[in-house]
Amino acid sequence: MAQKAIKYIGRTTDFKGNTLWELVGSLPDWGVGRMVIRNMFQRYPEPCYMRILKVQAVNEQPNEARKVRVTVEKTWRGITQPKPVEIYSTSYKADYSLVPVGEEQKYLSNKNKVEEVILPTTIELPPLLREYIRDETGVANPQMKVHFKKTFNKQARLAQEGEKPTLEVSMDVGKPAPVASKLYEGLL
Amino acid sequence: MLRAGYQLLNHSPLGAAKTGSNNFALEFVRWRRKPRWLPVAKSKVFRVPERKKQPEEERAELMRLHNHYKTQLRSVRQFLRAEVVRHEETSTADHIVLTPEQEEAEYQLCIAENAAWNAKIASERELRLAKEREEKVAYVQERLDAGKLREELRRERASEHIRHEIEQSKTFITRSNLDEAIETALANPVDHNFAIDMAGAMYKGRTTQSLGSSA
Numbered sequence: 001m002a003q004k005a006i007k008y009i010g011r012t013t014d015f016k017g018n019t020l021w022e023l024v025g026s027l028p029d030w031g032v033g034r035m036v037i038r039n040m041f042q043r044y045p046e047p048c049y050m051r052i053l054k055v056q057a058v059n060e061q062p063n064e065a066r067k068v069r070v071t072v073e074k075t076w077r078g079i080t081q082p083k084p085v086e087i088y089s090t091s092y093k094a095d096y097s098l099v100p101v102g103e104e105q106k107y108l109s110n111k112n113k114v115e116e117v118i119l120p121t122t123i124e125l126p127p128l129l130r131e132y133i134r135d136e137t138g139v140a141n142p143q144m145k146v147h148f149k150k151t152f153n154k155q156a157r158l159a160q161e162g163e164k165p166t167l168e169v170s171m172d173v174g175k176p177a178p179v180a181s182k183l184y185e186g187l188l
Numbered sequence: 189m190l191r192a193g194y195q196l197l198n199h200s201p202l203g204a205a206k207t208g209s210n211n212f213a214l215e216f217v218r219w220r221r222k223p224r225w226l227p228v229a230k231s232k233v234f235r236v237p238e239r240k241k242q243p244e245e246e247r248a249e250l251m252r253l254h255n256h257y258k259t260q261l262r263s264v265r266q267f268l269r270a271e272v273v274r275h276e277e278t279s280t281a282d283h284i285v286l287t288p289e290q291e292e293a294e295y296q297l298c299i300a301e302n303a304a305w306n307a308k309i310a311s312e313r314e315l316r317l318a319k320e321r322e323e324k325v326a327y328v329q330e331r332l333d334a335g336k337l338r339e340e341l342r343r344e345r346a347s348e349h350i351r352h353e354i355e356q357s358k359t360f361i362t363r364s365n366l367d368e369a370i371e372t373a374l375a376n377p378v379d380h381n382f383a384i385d386m387a388g389a390m391y392k393g394r395t396t397q398s399l400g401s402s403a
Contacts, residue, residue, distance in 0.1 A: 129264070145267070174256045
């Protein structure tokens with residue numbers, strides 16, 4: 001009798017792969033030095049991968065996917081984080097894959113970078129506040145600084161002196177992205 | 189619509205028969221919905237919810253709007269926070285710096301003012317306390333006088349009572365005059381029975397001779 005094709009029943013998932021414990025639990029030396037990837041992050045053209053630095057096993061809990069405490073050096077969208085990152089609370093997700101040593105070069109040689117976004121340094125005030133400030137100072141069009149907090153993996157930065165920002169920031173809805181212009185047909 | 193459906197269910201005898209006698213067949217009419225703590229309905233156990241795909245353009249636009257809004261909001265908050273700090277720095281209250289001599293002079297001024305207040309309040313207090321003391325003395329004296337009067341009255345009443353008793357004791361029957369008293373009693377029997385006729389006349393005594401009638 002011929003084997004019937006498997007028919008899956010139930011909710012579907014976007015995850016693909018194994019939990020982290022399923023990967024590191026069966027490797028020699030717990031897979032220290034090996035490269036793992038989250039398949040969810042492979043949607044980005046920039047390289048996203050992690051290299052295992054340290055593994056600590058955690059006792060299995062009944063009726064739960066087994067977790068494991070793994071310290072990794074994380075590269076996300078082409079930027080390697082300066083500090084090692086500990087994966088614990090997300091280690092149960094069945095979304096990790098081990099990269100064979102021969103294929104690591106594919107990720108390492110991927111030199112794609114996220115396109116830099118340059119923010120303007122000033123933004124106009126909201127209407128009512130603008131009226132107050134205008135009354136107080138007499139400036140026709142008062143401006144305030146754009147909020148920006150520098151972090152190591154931020155894709156945006158503030159414009160330098162005399163530099164032209166790539167992103168328009170205003171106090172209204174702003175200009176819709178070209179892909180989404182269809183949504184605003186007859187409205188803007 | 190749901191309401192109508194539930195009313196139909198409640199009225200039809202089929203509803204109760206179908207759900208049977210298990211414990212989860214409670215019908216919650218008030219909220220028109222299964223409470224969260226009841227398990228999945230039998231008919232929905234194997235239902236797989238559909239995963240709706242969000243259009244790419246919509247996702248991108250929502251993301252852009254979110255980022256835009258966050259930038260605006262954080263900028264305004266940053267601006268207002270800076271305003272508060274600036275206002276605190278430039279407001280006058282905390283920024284008058286005094287020399288030690290001035291501070292000392294101000295302190296002495298405060299001390300003098302405080303002493304004056306204290307003296308004023310002390311004189312007022314002494315007056316008040318003296319008045320209160322006088323009132324207290326008067327009150328106590330009044331109470332003492334009233335007590336004395338009360339005691340005198342009580343003594344008078346008691347001596348009156350004693351005099352009365354002494355007066356009464358003259359007619360007491362004692363061991364010495366007992367026989368005499370018995371003889372007197374036997375010689376003068378008293379009968380308290382009486383009869384009344386139609387006119388209301390009273391006839392005292394039954395077996396003894398009537399003592400006389402009163403109209």
